[in-house]
Amino acid sequence: MNFNEVKELISMVDSSGFKNFELTLDNCNVKMNKTGASFAAPSNEVSPAAVQTAQVSQAAPAAVQAQTDNEVKPAPAVDKAGNIVKAPLVGTFYESAGPGKPVYAPVGAKVKKGDVLCIIEAMKIMNEVVSEFDGEVKEVLVDNEQLVEYGQPLFVVG
Numbered sequence: 001m002n003f004n005e006v007k008e009l010i011s012m013v014d015s016s017g018f019k020n021f022e023l024t025l026d027n028c029n030v031k032m033n034k035t036g037a038s039f040a041a042p043s044n045e046v047s048p049a050a051v052q053t054a055q056v057s058q059a060a061p062a063a064v065q066a067q068t069d070n071e072v073k074p075a076p077a078v079d080k081a082g083n084i085v086k087a088p089l090v091g092t093f094y095e096s097a098g099p100g101k102p103v104y105a106p107v108g109a110k111v112k113k114g115d116v117l118c119i120i121e122a123m124k125i126m127n128e129v130v131s132e133f134d135g136e137v138k139e140v141l142v143d144n145e146q147l148v149e150y151g152q153p154l155f156v157v158g
Contacts, residue, residue, distance in 0.1 A: 005123060006030065012122065016090045016149040082158030083133040087148040091122035095144045105155065109137045117155055120148065133157045 013021045013032050021032040087093070095103045095118055105117040111131045120127045139156040142148055 012090050015147045082138050082156040084153045085155040087152045087154055089120055089122050090149050091120040093142050093146050093148045094119040105137045107137050
């Protein structure tokens with residue numbers, strides 16, 4: 001995991017509703033805490049002093065600490081008639097495969113179970129979000145390129 005990937009991960013977790021986050025990949029362990037309490041850190045790491053902190057430790061004695069002043073905004077409550085398709089992960093919402101490409105599921109589109117509705121990018125991996133329902137896209141609840149959190153409503157399909 002390189003420094004830019006760590007920065008992107010910090011940004012995604014910071015914009016989510018998570019209070020604690022931990023990820024272990026190979027010899028890299030990432031722990032984040034936005035509650036003010038800190039994780040137990042080995043003596044070769046910097047102890048967090050801010051309310052919103054991120055700690056990263058690898059097998060080599062290296063640490064990264066980041067602070068942000070951004071306030072986490074909870075997803076708006078959705079009270080819509082129809083089936084709600086929710087975000088399966090934290091990331092950036094894309095309504096099409098790329099600039100100038102057709103939108104996967106615009107309002108009014110007929111979709112079947114398994115049809116691709118959008119893409120959510122997380123750590124430079126494009127994840128297709130598919131419909132769990134047959135019907136018509138009644139509403140798209142997020143904007144293109146908006147950061148979304150796990151479980152956030154994305155579409156109303158009826």
